[in-house]
Amino acid sequence: MGVIVQTFTSRLIQVAATAGILTLLLGLAVFAAVLEAKEGVTPDSVATGELWSGDFLVMRLRRIGNSDPLSEVTQVKERLEGLFEMGLAPWEIKARKLKKGGALIVARGRVILTVTDAQARENDTLPGKLAFLWASNLRQALSEFSSFRLFPSSKTIPLGERFGFQLKGDFPGPFTITLSDPSIGELSFDEKTRTIVVESKKQGWSSLNVRSGDLNAVANVWVKQYAGVLPRSVLAEVTGNPADSELIKEAVMARLRQSLSVRPMAYVQLPDEIWVPASLPRGTSTALRVPVRIAGKDYLPAEEKVLVTVKNVILPREDTGYLMVSNRPETFLRSGVLLHEPIRDGVPVRLMFHHKNGVPGVDEYFQVKLVNRFAAPSKVFMTGGVGGPSRDEMQVGHLAAGRYLDVLMADKGKIVTIPARSEYLVTLEKLAPDRVISGILQFKVI
Structure with a gap:
């Protein structure tokens, strides 16, 4: 019993977990040779100042109180362009956490931007983490001005899997390869293909840095788990003389939900309507494919068109x-x-x-x-x-x-x-x- x-x-x-929209968009982009400050607005009608490099959003500052976010990102642009003309290398852009709160983005001893506690709260993070991420974005954007670079410049790797970044361009001599967070994964280099392979070991973010002389190439590496595990196929068993469409749909959906492995705070997306036969005679079966998606904040979405075989069993x-x-x-x-x-x-x-x-x-x-x-x-x-x-x-x-x-x-x-x-x-x-x-x-x- x-x-x-x-x-x-x-x-x-x-x-209920909902799919979040990251304030900072990290992705492949074609970079322009200059930084561009733009005025924007959030979905909740808050004015923003945005710093772009081509199609790449480097940072977005929200208006807080009487602040002028467009003026702030314009100052960041002007300070960096001035330093870049003086030979600034991307790796010289760094983030520093302040003991009394807030953080700084600095380059060659100059303050590029002060990241306040308020800005960090608007981005649902801490000042040090936000400054570190924005500094990384700036290094990534400026590294594209050089022919010495990594491709792609940003990649999300599923936990436990490997990915290769190609080292492009000319460099003056020997180079070093490092991860800002070495626990993220293990590195290897294929000289023949000039590929740096990252074998992911832990969830999180790290910058991949390649330095040769005064040149530095940077790529963002995200390691994430899939939001869940989906089967390729399942069997749903019903009875009925015959089994009608309502019973078939109920059995299919129940079997799919039962077969899924969903990570904490992730959610399942099933279609509102699926095609099933009007009836299924006893002793027969039918098959259909149902698109299933498991997603969630900080996860990679897991998607599959699951093959569901429905069998009408005689009992x-x-x-x-x-x-x-x-x-x-x-x-x-x-x-x-x-x-x-x-x-x-x-x-x-x-x-x-x-x-x-x-x-x-x-x-x-x-x-x-x-x-x-x-x-x-x-x-x-x-x-x-x-x-x-x-x-x-x-x-x-x-x-x-x-x-x-x-x-x-x-x-x-x-x-x-x-x-x-x-x-x-x-x-x-x-x-x-x-x-x-x-x-x-x-x-x-x-």
């Missing part, structure tokens, strides 16, 4: 071996487990539940889940109907019974595989105060 059925309520806290109709009832208390006054019962292997069981949220002013989440305590996967057939949530106690009971009889007479249901020592969510419904939910479900461990 390794599979347990539970009904319970909880005050579920859902954390004999059987009477239930025993009945489980979850209605004590019928009106619950706090969160907690309402029913906890084992399911016997090979014996069909029926679960009837009927509950009302009696917690004043608080939404509760009613859940039915199957818990597999085995050290091996368990295969479970399930079917049934749910009514509600509603204030009308009689109506939800009638709806649940009617839906259960409809699927029972058509032999409709689905078969799920619950991995070892894990659980499967059968039902999740939000119950507002004084709302009632009722259901009749049937399970069999096969």
Whole structure:
């Protein structure tokens, strides 16, 4: 008896992760020979000053109080261009953290820009980190003025994978290759192809620096994990004489969600509509491809057109071996487990539940889940109907019974595989105060 059925309520806290837009865009670009200061505006209508090198956004300053961001980036442009005319090498641009707060971007002993705590907060980071990133962007932009450079100038490498940067142009003699954060990865150099290979070891950011004499080539290296892992193919099993399109869609989506491995704070994107056949006769199968995407801030998106094979399995109709009832208390006054019962292997069981949220002013989440305590996967057939949530106690009971009889007479249901020592969510419904939910479900461990 390794599979347990539970009904319970909880005050579920859902954390929604949204794809963020980085203030600083790092990417491949064609650089102009001069820096250009531009006026901009954020999506929330805040004026900005932006420093560009060709199509590359080097930095963006937001207006804070009475500040003039356009004037500030113009001063950065003028200071750097003056130093560049005096032979400034990109590697001479550095960031310094101040003990009393804030940070500086400096070159040859001159202050190029003061990065304030307020600017750092607007970029959701710390002054030292923001100054370090902007200084790196400036080094990257100015390094393009020389024929001695790395290509590409910026790259995101999946954690555990390798990528090669090509060293282009002429250099006066021996050179050194370093990562500003050596823990990011290991370096190797192929003399024949002039390729520097970074084998990523840890998430984070680092600048890749190649120095030969007074020349310096810089590339930005990001190492990120994929937001999740997707299967190439899955099997969804249903029953029905025949299985209709609604059941097929439900089984496909449930199987896809179950098959995904999603990292913390990442989110899953599934299509709103998928094509499925109008019906699937018993003993037959069909296949379809469903685009699935897992994404999240600070992750690489994982995308796949998953091949889903849907098989209509023939199972004999059987009477239930025993009945489980979850209605004590019928009106619950706090969160907690309402029913906890084992399911016997090979014996069909029926679960009837009927509950009302009696917690004043608080939404509760009613859940039915199957818990597999085995050290091996368990295969479970399930079917049934749910009514509600509603204030009308009689109506939800009638709806649940009617839906259960409809699927029972058509032999409709689905078969799920619950991995070892894990659980499967059968039902999740939000119950507002004084709302009632009722259901009749049937399970069999096969």
